[in-house]
Structures are given as C-alpha cells and as structure tokens.
Amino acid sequence: xxxxxxxxxxxxxxxxxxxxxxxxxxxxxxxxxxxxxxxxxxxxxxxxxxxxxxxxxxxxxxxxxxxxxxxxxxxxxxxxxxxxxxxxxxxxxxxxxxxxxxxxxxxxxxxxxxxxxxxxxxxxxxxxxxxxxxxxxxxxxxxxxxxxxxxxxxxxxxxxxxxxxxxxxxxxxxxxxxxxxxxxxxxxxxxxxxxxxxxxxxxxxxxxxxxxxxxxxxxxxxxxxxxxxxxxxxxxxxxxxxxxxxxxxxxxxxxxxxxxxxxxxxxxxxxxxxxxxxxxxxxxxxxxxxxxxxxxxxxxxxxxxxxxxxxxxxxxxxxxxxxx
Amino acid sequence: xxxxxxxxxxxxxxxxxxxxxxxxxxxxxxxxxxxxxxxxxxxxxxxxxxxxxxxxxxxxxxxxxxxxxxxxxxxxxxxxxxxxxxxxxxxxxxxxxxxxxxxxxxxxxxxxxxxxxxxxxxxxxxxxxxxxxxxxxxxxxxxxxxxxxxxxxxxxxxxxxxxxxxxxxxxxxxxxxxxxxxxxxxxxxxxxxxxxxxxxxxxxxxxxxxxxxxxxxxxxxxxxxxxxxxxxxxxxxxxx
Numbered sequence: 001x002x003x004x005x006x007x008x009x010x011x012x013x014x015x016x017x018x019x020x021x022x023x024x025x026x027x028x029x030x031x032x033x034x035x036x037x038x039x040x041x042x043x044x045x046x047x048x049x050x051x052x053x054x055x056x057x058x059x060x061x062x063x064x065x066x067x068x069x070x071x072x073x074x075x076x077x078x079x080x081x082x083x084x085x086x087x088x089x090x091x092x093x094x095x096x097x098x099x100x101x102x103x104x105x106x107x108x109x110x111x112x113x114x115x116x117x118x119x120x121x122x123x124x125x126x127x128x129x130x131x132x133x134x135x136x137x138x139x140x141x142x143x144x145x146x147x148x149x150x151x152x153x154x155x156x157x158x159x160x161x162x163x164x165x166x167x168x169x170x171x172x173x174x175x176x177x178x179x180x181x182x183x184x185x186x187x188x189x190x191x192x193x194x195x196x197x198x199x200x201x202x203x204x205x206x207x208x209x210x211x212x213x214x215x216x217x218x219x220x221x222x223x224x225x226x227x228x229x230x231x232x233x234x235x236x237x238x239x240x241x242x243x244x245x246x247x248x249x250x251x252x253x254x255x256x257x258x259x260x261x262x263x264x265x266x267x268x269x270x271x272x273x274x275x276x277x278x279x280x281x282x283x284x285x286x287x288x289x290x291x292x293x294x295x296x297x298x299x300x301x302x303x304x305x306x307x308x309x310x311x312x313x314x315x316x317x318x319x320x321x322x323x324x
Numbered sequence: 325x326x327x328x329x330x331x332x333x334x335x336x337x338x339x340x341x342x343x344x345x346x347x348x349x350x351x352x353x354x355x356x357x358x359x360x361x362x363x364x365x366x367x368x369x370x371x372x373x374x375x376x377x378x379x380x381x382x383x384x385x386x387x388x389x390x391x392x393x394x395x396x397x398x399x400x401x402x403x404x405x406x407x408x409x410x411x412x413x414x415x416x417x418x419x420x421x422x423x424x425x426x427x428x429x430x431x432x433x434x435x436x437x438x439x440x441x442x443x444x445x446x447x448x449x450x451x452x453x454x455x456x457x458x459x460x461x462x463x464x465x466x467x468x469x470x471x472x473x474x475x476x477x478x479x480x481x482x483x484x485x486x487x488x489x490x491x492x493x494x495x496x497x498x499x500x501x502x503x504x505x506x507x508x509x510x511x512x513x514x515x516x517x518x519x520x521x522x523x524x525x526x527x528x529x530x531x532x533x534x535x536x537x538x539x540x541x542x543x544x545x546x547x548x549x550x551x552x553x554x555x556x557x558x559x560x561x562x563x564x
Binding site for chain 1: 330333337338341343398402403406409412413563
C-alpha cells in the first residue's frame with residue numbers, strides 16, 4: 001500500500017469511459033476514489049504524471065474541461081445561507097451552455113422551491129440541487145462522488161433513473177463513485193475498482209462479474225498450490241472465504257490437498273463473486289491480478305482497459321501526499 | 325480578463341444570499357449617498373459631517389473584515405469544493421478575489437471624497453461650491469490615502485487567509501496587531517526626540533505632493549504585487 005505519514009499515494013491510473021456509458025468507481029473508504037476525482041478537477045496537487053480528461057490536459061485546459069464537467073459531491077458545495085434561487089445566479093455564468101429552462105424543469109421535478117434556504121434542505125434535496133446544476137449545462141461528463149450515501153432507497157432509485165435518461169442520447173457519460181455497490185448493479189456499464197490507491201480492475205461490468213469466484217471451504221483446507229491462486233482470503237474458525245479468478249476454477253480444484261479431505265465433490269462451495277465480496281476479500285493485502293493478455297492487465301499498480309476508442313476520460317497520474 | 329471578472333462577480337454574488345451581485349455595490353454606495361442627502365437636506369454642521377466620515381471609514385473597515393471572513397470561512401470545508409469545480413483557473417480566482425475585495429476601499433475612498441466635498445459645499449446649509457472646489461485637491465488626496473490604507477490592509481491580510489484557515493488567519497492578524505502595538509511602545513522608549521523626528525518626516529512628505537504620491541503609489545504597487553504573489557503560491561499549493 002502506498003501510504004505514508006504525509007498521506008496517501010495514488011499510483012498510475014488509466015480509465016477509459018466511452019460516451020453514452022456509466023462507469024462505477026468502487027472501492028472501500030480511503031481507497032482513493034475521491035482523490036482521483038479531486039485530481040481530475042485539479043483540486044489537489046499532484047506530484048507527477050499527467051491527467052487527460054476528454055482528450056485534454058486537465059491543467060493546461062482546465063477552464064475548457066471544467067466547462068464540460070458536471071460534478072456532484074457527497075456534500076453540498078453551495079453556501080448553506082444561500083437560497084436555491086442564488087444557485088443559478090452564481091453557477092450559470094460559468095457555463096456558456098447553461099439552460100435556465102432545463103434547470104427550472106429539474107427544480108420542479110425535484111420539488112425544490114427557489115425561496116428555500118439551502119441549509120434547510122435535507123441531504124437528499126441538496127444532492128438533487130447539485131444534480132440539477134450539473135445537468136443544466138449539458139456537461140459531457142458527469143462526475144458523482146458518493147452521491148447516494150445517506151439517501152433513502154427511493155431517492156437512490158430516482159437518481160439511477162435520471163442517470164440512465166442522461167446517457168440515453170449517447171453524448172454524455174457518467175463516472176459514479178460509490179461504496180454502495182448495489183446502486184451500480186442496475187445502471188453501470190463499466191466498473192473501475194480502486195484499492196489502496198491502485199486500479200485493481202477496470203472494464204465492462206459483466207466481465208467484472210464473470211472474472212471472480214468466491215470459494216468457501218472448511219478451515220485450513222487450502223494447499224500451498226491453491227494459495228498461490230488466491231486473490232484474497234478471509235479465514236474463520238469454521239472455514240474460509242477465498243477469491244480466485246474464474247479461469248482458475250478447475251486448476252484450483254485440482255490443486256486441492258488430497259490428504260486433507262477425501263471427498264473432492266462438494267468439498268468447496270463456489271459461486272460468482274459480487275462487488276462487495278471482491279472488495280471485502282481484496283481490501284486487506286490485495287494480491288493483484290497477474291498480467292494476462294485477454295484479461296484487463298494490472299501490473300505493478302498500473303491498470304489499463306481500452307474497451308472502445310472514441311471520446312473518453314483517460315486519467316494517468318501519480319499523486320502523493322493528498323488528503324483523503 | 326473575462327475569467328477574473330467572472331471570479332470577482334461570483335464573489336460579489338456570493339455576498340448576497342439570493343445571489344445578487346449589485347447588493348455589495350448598494351451596501352457600499354448607500355452610506356455615502358444617504359450621508360450626502362442628510363448633509364444637503366438637513367444641513368449638518370462640520371462636526372456631524374466629520375462623525376459621518378468617521379463612521380464611513382469605520383464601517384468600511386468592518387465590512388472588509390466581514391468580507392474576508394465571508395470569503396474564507398467555509399473555504400476549507402465542503403463549500404470550498406465550489407472553487408474546485410468552477411471553470412476558472414486558481415490564479416484568476418485569486419485576481420478576481422483581490423478585485424472584489426478592493427471594491428470596498430475604493431468605495432470608501434470615493435465615498436469619503438463625495439461626503440467631504442458635499443459637507444464643504446453645503447456647510448451649515450450655505451452653498452459654497454467654489455470654496456469646496458478650492459479644497460478638492462486636498463480632499464481627493466485624503467480620499468486616495470484612505471483608499472491606499474484599505475488596500476494595504478487587505479494586501480496584508482489576504483495571504484494569511486490563503487495560507488491558513490479563516491480562524492487561524494484572524495488569530496494571526498490579532499497577534500500581529502498586538503505585536504505592532506508592543507513594538508511601537510518599545511520603540512517609543514528609545515531616547516530620541518520623537519516629535520522632532522515626526523515633524524521632519526511630515527515636512528518631507530508635505531514638501532512635494534507629487535513626490536509623496538509617487539512614493540506612495542510605488543509602495544502600494546510593490547505591496548500589492550508581493551501580496552498577490554504570496555497568495556498565488558499559497559493557493560496553488562492548497563488542497564481543496
């Protein structure tokens with residue numbers, strides 16, 4: 001893990017997100033999701049590397065890039081003393097493509113009154129206000145940083161519906177950071193899993209879901225040969241949960257220690273690992289995936305997945321010492 | 325330039341809870357205009373006019389402190405994210421903020437000139453326009469000195485606010501102010517004829533108005549540039 005006394009290190013990261021898709025950025029708290037988003041926005045200093053957003057350098061062309069971004073943070077970025085009507089007066093001049101009519105429509109749709117004070121709004125309503133701002137200037141890339149934490153299930157469903165509508169025209173993309181992985185199961189097309197400042201996986205969601213298997217077995221029933229295949233392991237007094245690559249399933253079974261248990265059939269329970277399982281088993285001392293040509297390569301903390309060429313978000317950077 | 329103006333307007337709008345940029349200008353303009361009306365209509369004497377001028381100066385310095393705190397109080401919290409997502413580079417955000425904050429000393433200087441000129445012209449409800457015009461040069465000089473004083477105050481404070489949190493910055497300003505007073509008291513203990521020394525200094529500055537203005541302007545420009553440079557370095561290194 002690239003952590004130091006000064007703080008946190010984010011190693012080489014590359015993500016490609018084609019237009020018209022939603023990418024879920026997942027990872028445990030402190031993994032580097034917010035750091036990555038803040039690096040994209042040039043809100044925290046990077047020590048090395050470069051960041052390309054929508055094909056442009058995020059510092060050299062900061063103003064143009066930010067004009068194309070819509071951002072929703074986990075906390076409201078507007079002064080709590082302001083009224084809702086002030087939000088448009090303050091934000092609209094930044095964006096040449098600001099659409100007042102669309103903003104008014106969103107306010108109406110979300111039940112936001114112009115005369116309401118922002119600090120009096122609930123967390124869900126504050127998130128909707130940020131969303132209304134982000135959606136009202138035709139942002140090509142919408143970045144959401146943990147927008148659903150603290151929201152009830154109805155608000156989360158509503159947000160997902162809005163995101164699906166937003167990308168439907170194929171001109172917009174969404175980068176959606178969350179640690180509530182259930183949100184992504186229905187809407188995400190791509191998944192980037194960040195762990196300890198490195199990209200562990202980036203690629204289509206279906207591939208992510210097909211790539212990992214959860215293996216459950218009796219306590220200590222793992223041979224040395226099997227251990228080398230484990231991406232993560234959690235042992236209990238009564239058994240263990242382990243994570244392997246799906247393609248290693250057969251090899252894993254064949255490598256079982258015959259002395260430990262005579263019965264091979266039913267010795268292990270195997271099932272497709274969901275997002276939470278992958279995070280749970282890889283968060284402590286992750287074993288990164290080996291470099292395999294047909295798989296999304298992760299080598300020495302560098303990940304790359306090029307699913308489709310075209311307008312995309314690409315991030316390459318090195319960052320240390322930023323805050324989490 | 326557009327980006328700097330945009331940043332300055334954002335700060336102006338932020339001052340109003342309803343996002344109206346003209347509010348700060350209305351606040352700045354209201355006091356001198358109302359005072360001038362009072363002077364003209366009610367016929368205030370010199371003493372009352374002087375009190376009003378004092379009030380203007382005091383309230384403008386109070387407003388400057390209020391604006392500083394308002395600009396930076398939530399700068400390090402979630403509300404600081406606004407400055408990260410706004411499509412204005414940080415260096416332009418700084419210049420915009422200097423521009424916005426310097427509006428207050430400008431308003432103070434202009435308000436001072438307007439009020440004192442009106443007070444001289446309508447002294448005790450007797451119109452003496454030519455007399456006021458004769459005094460205009462010294463009134464403008466005093467107004468410019470007030471403007472410069474406000475600018476220097478802000479130029480000294482702003483880097484502290486960019487380097488520290490608002491609370492830390494205020495504490496430092498307070499500490500420096502106390503330190504200056506203590507330093508002044510210590511210097512006063514030096515066995516020197518201070519009244520003669522100060523007379524010499526005043527004589528030097530009053531002997532040639534243009535020379536004094538040029539020295540003041542040069543000092544002001546240097547202080548302003550150094551202040552902007554330090555603020556810029558601090559803000560560029562700051563994590564939002």
